[in-house]
Amino acid sequence: MTRQAPAAAARNRPGGTEHIGIIGGGILGIALARHLVRRQRGQVTVLEKERRLAAHQTGHNSGVVHAGLYYPEGSLKARLCVEGREATRDYCRARGLPYREVGKLVVAVTDAERGALAEIERRSRLNGVPGLERIEDPARLREIEPHVAGVAALHSPHTAVVDYAAITEAMAQDVRAGGGSVLMGHEVTDIRLEGGRARVVTPVSEHVVDRLVVCAGLQSDVVARMVGADPSPRILPFRGEYWSLAPERADLVRGMVYPVPDPRFPFLGVHFTRGVYDDVHVGPNAVPALAREGYRWRDVSVRDTLGSLRWPGALPLARQHWRMGVHEIVGSVAKRAYVAQARRFIPELRPADLAARATAGVRAQAWARDGALVDDFAVDRLGPVTVLRNAPSPAATSAMAIARYVAEEFVFGIGEESARLS
Numbered sequence: 001m002t003r004q005a006p007a008a009a010a011r012n013r014p015g016g017t018e019h020i021g022i023i024g025g026g027i028l029g030i031a032l033a034r035h036l037v038r039r040q041r042g043q044v045t046v047l048e049k050e051r052r053l054a055a056h057q058t059g060h061n062s063g064v065v066h067a068g069l070y071y072p073e074g075s076l077k078a079r080l081c082v083e084g085r086e087a088t089r090d091y092c093r094a095r096g097l098p099y100r101e102v103g104k105l106v107v108a109v110t111d112a113e114r115g116a117l118a119e120i121e122r123r124s125r126l127n128g129v130p131g132l133e134r135i136e137d138p139a140r141l142r143e144i145e146p147h148v149a150g151v152a153a154l155h156s157p158h159t160a161v162v163d164y165a166a167i168t169e170a171m172a173q174d175v176r177a178g179g180g181s182v183l184m185g186h187e188v189t190d191i192r193l194e195g196g197r198a199r200v201v202t203p204v205s206e207h208v209v210d211r212l213v214v215c216a217g218l219q220s221d222v223v224a225r226m227v228g229a230d231p232s233p234r235i236l237p238f239r240g241e242y243w244s245l246a247p248e249r250a251d252l253v254r255g256m257v258y259p260v261p262d263p264r265f266p267f268l269g270v271h272f273t274r275g276v277y278d279d280v281h282v283g284p285n286a287v288p289a290l291a292r293e294g295y296r297w298r299d300v301s302v303r304d305t306l307g308s309l310r311w312p313g314a315l316p317l318a319r320q321h322w323r324m325g326v327h328e329i330v331g332s333v334a335k336r337a338y339v340a341q342a343r344r345f346i347p348e349l350r351p352a353d354l355a356a357r358a359t360a361g362v363r364a365q366a367w368a369r370d371g372a373l374v375d376d377f378a379v380d381r382l383g384p385v386t387v388l389r390n391a392p393s394p395a396a397t398s399a400m401a402i403a404r405y406v407a408e409e410f411v412f413g414i415g416e417e418s419a420r421l422s
């Protein structure tokens with residue numbers, strides 16, 4: 001991956017006349033467009049392949065505004081989640097969008113989980129998670145969540161829930177009001193680098209831009225390959241399936257209840273979330289999807305599946321995680337197995353309480369050639385093109401902070417020497 005030579009200072013200054021293209025109308029593409037428009041960084045055009053915004057990960061997630069509990073100190077996730085939580089809260093307040101601090105418990109069910117819980121607490125304190133409380137007393141645990149059973153817990157009272165699709169729509173209005181364009185139904189099929197600029201081709205339009213940022217989520221590696229970027233990391237789609245709790249059982253949780261996650265795996269485990277509209281859902285699990293945008297088992301893409309099976313990282317990943325994979329697939333097809341995961345910390349849960357399957361989401365998880373699942377956010381640059389290569393959870397929480405970081409460190413090259421962190 002080559003570094004872009006810093007552009008002339010005159011072209012970087014606010015009020016610049018450059019044309020900046022952004023691929024992807026999820027929360028990251030739109031947050032970046034808003035950041036650039038507000039700072040008058042040039043003419044901004046967002047190209048989204050679907051007919052609506054937030055059609056993939058942004059519109060199919062848990063809606064949690066994470067407070068920064070899990071992330072290793074010094075990581076981009078740790079830095080940008082904390083900054084992004086505050087920016088999201090302030091934005092929702094300013095725009096009158098719902099933002100509810102329902103709070104979150106992470107529950108250790110056995111003494112064996114105390115060590116992992118202590119590590120989460122250590123990281124949380126280093127990351128500056130506000131109001132964190134360690135709970136050892138069962139009476140205190142029941143005061144917060146009366147139906148939870150556990151030997152110890154961490155409580156994060158400021159973990160919140162929002163509607164990320166509504167936030168994305170509101171930010172897109174800001175972009176348009178500031179003179180930017182957000183074009184739907186514009187699927188980018190080719191990108192040609194021409195004399196330091198990029199020609200971006202869709203079936204209905206062509207755009208020559210001075211700088212291009214790829215925020216294409218599940219397709220980020222596919223689009224990266226259009227500009228000759230390294231195929232690694234590849235995107236491995238992991239579906240997260242949810243169940244809705246029957247309304248008459250919604251009082252099983254007041255806020256959010258999470259297990260202690262398996263530290264070998266980049267997902268948080270099946271949990272309970274009281275959503276911003278008061279619906280309670282259980283999930284998501286993590287099963288390999290058979291298509292990048294495969295929301296059901298019957299959504300199969302031969303190209304995506306064969307591509308994953310042929311990836312050099314396939315065998316090392318299978319060797320390392322096959323037990324977890326089998327466990328998740330069994331939970332996906334057998335409701336009782338799914339309930340068993342969630343009943344560990346809410347023992348009163350019965351299969352009948354999971355009333356209906358809710359819409360699933362598919363995570364864009366970056367997967368390296370050696371089989372490793374990339375944990376931190378990752379950004380690459382090739383000439384005038386910047387590509388977000390890994391933006392999994394908590395990237396929705398962090399969106400406004402990622403936008404600032406990508407604009408300053410990559411698009412306009414400030415702090416260039418330390419910028420390539422993927």
Ligand SMILES: Cc1cc2nc3c(=O)[nH]c(=O)nc-3n(C[C@H](O)[C@H](O)[C@H](O)COP(=O)(O)OP(=O)(O)OC[C@H]3O[C@@H](n4cnc5c(N)ncnc54)[C@H](O)[C@@H]3O)c2cc1C
Binds near residue numbers: 058187217
């Ligand atoms: C099940 C699940 C639960 C999650 N829970 C949370 C949570 O509670 N809190 C949190 O902070 N994060 C959560 N996340 C993560 C979060 O949703 C994502 O990190 C975030 O939405 C990523 O935003 P994005 O804009 O990068 O991707 P996306 O929202 O996927 O947007 C990418 C866009 O690019 C478009 N695109 C792709 N290819 C092209 C092309 N060739 N031309 C034009 N457009 C293209 C797509 O159509 C899509 O709209 C969750 C994710 C999942 C799947």
